[in-house]
Amino acid sequence: MGYAINIGLEVHLQLSTKSKVFCRCSTKFGSEPNSQACPVCLGLPGSLPVLNEEAFRYSIKAAIALNCKIAEVIKFDRKNYYYPDLPKNFQISQYDKPVAQNGILTIKTKGGLKDIRIKRVHLEEDAGKLFHKGGYSLVDYNRAGTPLLEIVSEPDLTSPDDTYEYLTSLKAVLRYLGISDCNMEEGSLRCDANISLREESSEGLGVKTELKNMNSFKGVRNALEYEAKRQASLLEDEEKISQETRLWNEEKGVTLSMRGKEEAHDYRYFPEPDLMPFTVDKVMVNHIKEGLPELPMARQARFISEYKIPEYDASVLIQEKEIADFFEKAIKKHDNPKGVANWMMGDITAILNASNISITQTSLLPENLARMVKMVDSGAISVKIAKAILPDMVKSGGRPDELVEKKGLAQISSKGELEEIISKVMAENDESVSDYRSGKKNALTFLVGQVMKATRGKANPGMVNEILLSKLN
Amino acid sequence: MGLNQRTALDLIESVKRGKINSSDIIKDVLKRIKDVDSKINAFAHLNSAEDLFKNAEGKKSGRLAGIPVALKDNLCENDRLTTCSSKILSGFKPPYSATVVKKLEDEGAIILGKTNMDEFAFGSSCETSCYGTTRNPWDTKRIPGGSSGGSAAAVAADEAVMALGSDTGGSIRQPAALCGVVGMKPTYGRVSRYGLIAFASSLDQIGPITKDVSDCALLLSVISGHDESDSTSADMPVPDYTDFLGSEIRGMRAGVPKEYFVEGSDPEVEKSVRKAIETFRGMGVEIVELDLPHTKxxxxxxxxxxxxxxxxxxxxxxxxxxxxxxxxxxxxxxxxxxxxxxxxxxxxxxxxxxxxxxxxxxxxxxxxxKASKVRTKIKEDFDNAFKKCDVILTPTSPTPAFKAGEKMNDPLNMYLSDVYTIPANLAGIPAVSVPCGFTKSGLPIGLQIIAQAFREDNIIKAAHAFEVTAKCNNRKPDLG
Incomplete structure (x- = not known):
């Protein structure tokens, strides 16, 4: 029997504001434990929250980019539960009136573009972090009060692959907005997934399980693949699926039951009395809307039509805003989009990945990449030499022409000079010359190689071929 | 007369003229505490004499220059015990001061210490404190009211010149009434709650407890105002409330809601409040009958x-x-x-x-x-009422001070102590309790004056005129 899968995601996103959502403490990552904590984020008696306007503006940015309907009135609620990393034993969140609802995120699937409905987007505060030692635990409150944006999708995702695409697209959008690092490994993006199976012919949704503890997009995909198989085999055996929360065990590659529905919390939500509801300023929303950057999907379409690069290249280049910006700056200086794209997707990406840095953290300038590609295109340097100087350009930021000159790597394109060298090589390899003339055409490759060796790779390969052929024939 | 018995306005005048200094006041206050606090138990934590005298040195400027002020034990003071009179906060010294505490200090006040209260302000008798019951200075077998019972008793017994309390359902006004002093709950949002250990955030307000209406106006002026640290504090200008002292109130309209004069009230209280209403009429105030139908x-x-x-x-x-x-x-x-x-x-x-x-x-x-909806109805009752009047006159408490232990096993009856004070909290509007007489056995009775949101000026005008005319606060408790 065939089963259809329905997946919905709850994504928690740390917003990259300078200060926390309800106080002025820094949100910097990796500081000395409890060095970024004040009476408010420690939840000390008598302290009161004050909304960080930047965090609110960030949530509006996300809401607009996800095509949501923005609330007219913003209100916060308390979510009450006990946990040692939660200083007040309640979390300031939003319950019945989130910042935004009813949005759309368009993703690419094997079957083409697909609209995934966004159920709600709301703003809340993060908790602290626990460290468990032998017989005791320690709490670091530096993270407590970091602004979190929760983005909940409808169960519109129909496969683990689509879910992976959703996360990738969501991350791209949010990074374009500059409101979050979206780094799942560092915890600035966290994701829980709800998954249920139903018979393909049936309409309603099946019983769902909630998956937690995934630490990467791949982990989310793997966990969903496992869970889909597990649920399918239960259904095959006509066993019941119980509505429960399951933890993904990355090492073993399985999901394990954590708690059942009957153990679900009663959070006793009620309106946060310390924060007054307020009306959203439509002028501010319009102002934010006008200031939004071009978003990834639109940019990809434009890259394809405007620069005539393949869809695949465009989809890779637009993923990170910095890369796409760099690409556009470079091709303004040298109009060879496909050439620049190749270098960016190939060697440059490899260098960035090897040292785990972003392009703006390097010394490479778009105009220098443009110069380099131009030199290759004009035959001033070979691809090989370009590859040799690129790491230096990334590291120390020099101009390619200066680097070539400094290292004596300029291509030899003078006909006279090359003829002299070729004659010498032919004299030294008369056997290969006669081989070629007697019909062994691959002797040419050997001779070209010898010329390159003699010039330490600086000879213009096209010219070498041309001159050799005319001399041999 | 000891300096501790005088009002703040009176003392500040003398301090500024150089006749006395802050240390003289502290000396008299400390002597009084030493003499009577074993009978009253008004203080939960008293700052050391050494610290107090050191703080008092050279305090000559500011609107509260050199005046010792007692704080309710739920107002955070940097590095000083602040415990809500609860065992669960034993030893707690906050690393910061409440906004009101900073405002007091900025105006030259000396913080005396923390006064006893019902644990976390849960109570109307000051009996639920982990430090034991505070006693009413007018009769030490009786309770002072609550929850700001320590602050009210301290001011009544002249152990402090003035004090701050907090009022969630009557916790300033009811003990003020039972101790024969002046206590005001300002409009919700008038005074910053930052540093007030919360009981019910949408109802709590900090307010003054003083010996007379003039000091109430002074202390209210000091503590009011917008605070960036409290999102619920109102960004509105603060008048100098002492400017309203001595205002003519002829032509003012005072509403009397029939729902506040029902069976179950003590007849002596009702008689005294009725007399106060007649006093207002005699001053040229128009008395209007009111309906506040959702009061019940x-x-x-x-x-x-x-x-x-x-x-x-x-x-x-x-x-x-x-x-x-x-x-x-x-x-x-x-x-x-x-x-x-x-x-x-x-x-x-x-x-x-x-x-x-x-x-x-x-x-x-x-x-x-459902309760939130009823709260809106109660607010609407007041909105309608204030179309017909400028202030509303009611008893503060249905009874005078009751005996310690009398209601401890009857929570419902205890809760009814706040029946007349609670509506102002639900509506977020200001109200004061001023002394309006005594029972035959010598227990104080309080008159409540309620006004529209941010119209504390009307309260000060009416309360001061009444105080001057009725002369009900010229007695002192006899504590030997």
Whole structure:
């Protein structure tokens, strides 16, 4: 029997504001434990929250980019539960009136573009972090009060692959907005997934399980693949699926039951009395809307039509805003989009990945990449030499022409000079010359190689071929 | 007359003229505390004489130059014990000061210490404190009212020149009435709550407890104003309320709601308040009959909303970061339950359970949501009433001070002590209690004057005119 899968995601996103959502403490990552904590984020008696306007503006940015309907009135609620990393034993969140609802995120699937409905987007505060030692635990409150944006999708995702695409697209959008690092490994993006199976012919949704503890997009995909198989085999055996929360065990590659529905919390939500509801300023929303950057999907379409690069290249280049910006700056200086794209997707990406840095953290300038590609295109340097100087350009930021000159790597394109060298090589390899003339055409490759060796790779390969052929024939 | 018996305005005048200095006042206040506090138990934590005299040195400027002020034990003071008179906050010294405390210090006041209160402000008798009961200076067998009973008793017994309290359902006005002093709950949002350990965030307000209306106007002027640290504080200009002292009130309209004069009230209280109303009439004030039809729902509404907020506000007291921590816990759940079982008194537990219940899934709509709607109705009652009048006159408390222990096992009856004060909290409007007479046995009676939001000026005008005309606050309790 065939089963259809329905997946919905709850994504928690740390917003990259300078200060926390309800106080002025820094949100910097990796500081000395409890060095970024004040009476408010420690939840000390008598302290009161004050909304960080930047965090609110960030949530509006996300809401607009996800095509949501923005609330007219913003209100916060308390979510009450006990946990040692939660200083007040309640979390300031939003319950019945989130910042935004009813949005759309368009993703690419094997079957083409697909609209995934966004159920709600709301703003809340993060908790602290626990460290468990032998017989005791320690709490670091530096993270407590970091602004979190929760983005909940409808169960519109129909496969683990689509879910992976959703996360990738969501991350791209949010990074374009500059409101979050979206780094799942560092915890600035966290994701829980709800998954249920139903018979393909049936309409309603099946019983769902909630998956937690995934630490990467791949982990989310793997966990969903496992869970889909597990649920399918239960259904095959006509066993019941119980509505429960399951933890993904990355090492073993399985999901394990954590708690059942009957153990679900009663959070006793009620309106946060310390924060007054307020009306959203439509002028501010319009102002934010006008200031939004071009978003990834639109940019990809434009890259394809405007620069005539393949869809695949465009989809890779637009993923990170910095890369796409760099690409556009470079091709303004040298109009060879496909050439620049190749270098960016190939060697440059490899260098960035090897040292785990972003392009703006390097010394490479778009105009220098443009110069380099131009030199290759004009035959001033070979691809090989370009590859040799690129790491230096990334590291120390020099101009390619200066680097070539400094290292004596300029291509030899003078006909006279090359003829002299070729004659010498032919004299030294008369056997290969006669081989070629007697019909062994691959002797040419050997001779070209010898010329390159003699010039330490600086000879213009096209010219070498041309001159050799005319001399041999 | 000892300096401790004089009003702040009177003392400041002398300090500024150089006739006396702050240390002289501190000396008389400390002597009085030494003489009578063993009978009253007004203070939970008293700052050391050494610190007080050191602070008093050279205090000559500011609107409260050199005046010793007592704080209710729920107002945070940097590095000084602030415990809400609860075992669960034993030893707690906040690392910061409440905004009102900073304002007092900026105006030259000397913080005397913390006054006793019902634990977390849960009570109307000052009997639920972990430091024992505070006694009424007019009759030490009786309670001073609550929850700001320590502040009211300290001012009444001249152990402090002035004091701050907090009022969630009457906690400033009811003890002020029972102790024969002036106590005001300002408009919600008039005074910053930053640093007030919350009981019910949507109802709490800090306010003055003073010997007379003039000092009330002075202290209110100092503590009022917008605070960036409190999102619920109002960004509105603050007048100097002492400017309204001595204003002509002829032509003012005073409403008298019939719902506040019902069976169950003490006849001596009713008689005294009726007499006060006649005094106003005699001053040329037009007396208007009023209907506040939703008054009968106020106590029930209040106990749902206040307990709901309290259950959440008090959940932070878990033994993890500060205060009492049970030494006998096996795991985290055990740590929570043992710490809270040991740390909270019975009344606190009762309110936490009530609050958690009314918020729980399946009951929220029937209780919390319904109560929120009734609260709006009560507010509308007042909005309509203030179309017909400038102030409303009522008794502050249905009875004078009752005997210690009398209502401790009858929580419902205890809750009814606040029946006349609760509506102003639910509506967020200002109200004062001023002395309006004594019972035959010599217990003080309070008159409540309520005004529209941010019209404390009308309250000060009416209360001061009444004080001057009725002369009800010229007696002092006899404490030997």
């Amino acid at each position: 729902y106020a106590v029930g509404t209040y106990y749902i909303i206040a307990s709901a907020e309290a259950s959440s506000n008090l959940s932070r007291f878990d033994g993890v970061q500060y205060g009492h921590r049970s030494s006998s816990s096996k795991d985290i759940i055990d740590l929570y339950s043992a710490t809270r079982s040991e740390g909270f008194g019975d009344e606190a537990k009762r309110r936490i359970m009530l609050g958690a219940y009314v918020l729980s899934s399946g009951y929220y709509d029937a209780y919390y949501l």
